[in-house]
Amino acid sequence: MAIVASGQITLTDLNDTKQLMMYIGASQSRTVVYDGLSSYTPDYSTSNQTLTPQLYIAGDNTNVAQDVSECKWFYQDNGANSPIEITQNTEDYTLTSIGTKGLKSLVIKNNVLSSRTSMTYICELIYQDIESGLNITTKAEIEIVKITNGLNGTSGKDAIVGVLTNEVANVLSNSKGEVTSLEGASTQLTIYKGVIDDTDNWTISQTRQNVVVTEPMSSKTATVTSLSADVGKVIFKATKSGYPEITKVFTINKVKSGEDATSYNLIIDTPVLALNQTKDSFNPMNITVSARMQVGSFEPFDYPTHFSVYESVDGTNYVEKYVSSSDEYSFVYTPSSFEIKALKVKMYLEGGTATVIDEQVIPVVTDGADAVYVNVWTPDGNAVKNDSDVVTARADVYNGVKVVSASSYKWYIQDESASSTSGGDVDSGEGWRLLNDDYNMGITGYTTSKITIPADAISSTEAFKCVVVYNGNSYSGVTTVVDMTDPIIVRLDGMDKFKNGEGTITVRATLLQSGLEVDASGTEGFMYEWFIYDANNNKTSFYKKGKVITVNATDINGRGNLVCEVNK
Template structure:
């Protein structure tokens, strides 16, 4: 006689022979891999330290302006919140000695998870110093310790003779979102314009340049250096305008004004437009480090339908970056609705990022409306006369945020500049994705080189010797970091870019057509897996079990002893949006699990 594992059994007699009739139980479990860890390191100081042999001084001088390295830890199972405070341990190493952790003493001060450098350690023949941060985090579900490492490199540049100031171009509006009705019509294009400004060092020389425009999938007009968008091409939800500045004797400069629709409201009606407007498009910094203007004022405008285009009181959030890449934590967050916000930039920054949120919302949480980035342009004063600086810049032409659509793809583009000119020949590109514990494949430890064999597993295409890669939402879990290595003139240049996934969580519901309790061996049921996101069903049931779906559904069965039945489906698994089960699949108790990929 055998008794069921968890639910009561009914015993009966038949011709004097006693038999057991077990109660079946169906359980659906969503398999998850061990959480993946992603780590980054930011600093309070510029990544490059300048040595002036004439004055025998460093700028910044780390004995008085000591950089502090702060790690950040992101765990795939914990969303986009920094988990560094929950780390089991944090250790710092000089890349030259990965066996001895740095401790407080001499040039270093270790406090909690941070590393402070208080001496000018890049002297003599040392032109770079790389620090490795090793983070151990314990998975609360399995109590397994997981390790991730992140690196940060400081560089030293030596002053030569005073050279010419760099030429740079800035758009008054890098991107714009056009609110439309739910059908994508009746777009409100008020204020959908961008003006190109050209700077020589910190001096506005725009009047000496001629600007032309190339519009793709949008319509509009160019007046002087300002392009005004009036519509999208038929059937298009995104588009852009490339503004190119030209001047005799100089290399041309191109900047992109990207546009997209925000479908909202009711079909046939015009929704509300919101815009964030900074008082200046760029902040100038002279050789002495003095800003002009000394403050930045942010204001907001709104317009509903054909109503008045007027002032709007919302919530603001402000960030600053010292290296042009890492924004760290917000420097300012509104606690009440504000008609405007005046901000005093911190010394030594390279750009300010400002965001507008809807009135009464929680900034950086919900209600995001618009964003503007205001760069700091500087007078040139270093480098050998006549020599152009070389750098690579990785950026996302269509943005770096995914939301609720796994069919969406975005691009990462790398531009290698020599001076103000993008080099189109003589450059080779390699792309890497951050992978904890990976050996150095050309971009430092912790980066996996993308090639034709592995790129698909990361949701990437076109990553072999090209300046542009395509990243799909399916390859991003919370966030993913990519690094580009551009080789030019025998030297390698690097930059990184991060893509974020703010997809709402998917809820898994498994239905049994005849319930989950059967008696007397009369078992016949269909198990159907349904997925819900943001309150709506996604990937709904089709006419067949295996075709026409966005996802793949893989089922396994555990017997009453808890072991997987390797004969289930012939090889241990069955595929399909739904599966049919009979009495042959259950003896007293079985647990069915479905994995959605």
């Protein structure tokens, strides 16, 4: 049987604790380009990377991170058994206090990716819910990735690419459109000559629409301090003798609070396309594009809409090459030429191409012959329909531009309860469960470069990770598979509070699909399993089955999360 949906509510003796949403902001690009010799762009040793946590209570636009009582930072690199806590300042890191309580930012002072392909940083915050008096622990993570490029043997004129650290920012406002937070409303223009930062050799000017910016018009940086309309723009123009003009646009949108506050996110599986030295192959060879939507404080979900793709041979002027014929959740696009300098992808409001709601530029850089990269993708598409199809996921290992064979392949499915010692292994990292003979959900090929995933193994959206070993080193990649049928939502109905540690409550699991209840009588073949996790997120001995259950006050200690998993 496979889990088709799950839901949870928090039970307390006082008042229900609040739902928290946590993010980590980065002051520099999270993709570091290495020239294969000694140069890093951005260079964290001269332009420090500062990671700052942000914390919001669901339904409120106020950042409450400065009210936390404790803040811990960890890092985890490739192959590590478990995250390593950063407890003091070192030559690589500085912990900087923010405010008078426990909040800290993490400053990365060196090029920590010199011997790694990626690093994951984890921040753990403890926030006290004033109403219940309980301490809530929440975590978020952010990944830094290195792309290695080769300069030796590269001939011809270096490509000129302009990149913004942030192309679209969604800022919080109340229902009247009054901006309540401008966090994240900043960007910086970087112009690459090949893989070298050539920005300071260009003349930059800014044109501003509906915004006030801190920096002068000639700055490469724009920090927005005021937004007078629902949409604002900062248009960068960069000129240099002998080169075409570069134009980049930074767009700022208001996200209004209230029941109908909605945000959209364009997702592209690679930040750049790497062109080999002989200019006859990209790495990866194509891009996978998808869209997500979030309404209010509810969980994000896959969003069907129109997309368009533009190609540029000079990094400035773009020609449309693809547009959706109808609303779609995702698609795979292969560039039409190895002469292009950049791709631009646009996402529109559902139903057509009248309103652009997000866009992203993917620059082309020159790849080195010794770069190793794992491209995990779905060659026949990443969606199943009507619970009847199968999806094939494949891991292609590149050494430079050549596809090579790894000595071993291991596949994982995302599972937040899994760890390196429980369900995963030393290569998985936190939140990934190893597929093997004992746990596979009908998925086959999990020790090879290709797996076949049946529809009943996919609950709405599932992520799969492949870890390969090549020349004694481990490399990994991730792909996402979606179920195009309407997902089943579990709503738990019943009281969520006890008083004075006494009494019982009755909770019913209601299954909703497209807004309508399914399995109302409990006779449609679904199995309901119930668990309770304590305040430290440890599973207790509580276990029950059934569509309707009774919970005693003695089953929780102060606070507990009641979880229902529905199988079929």
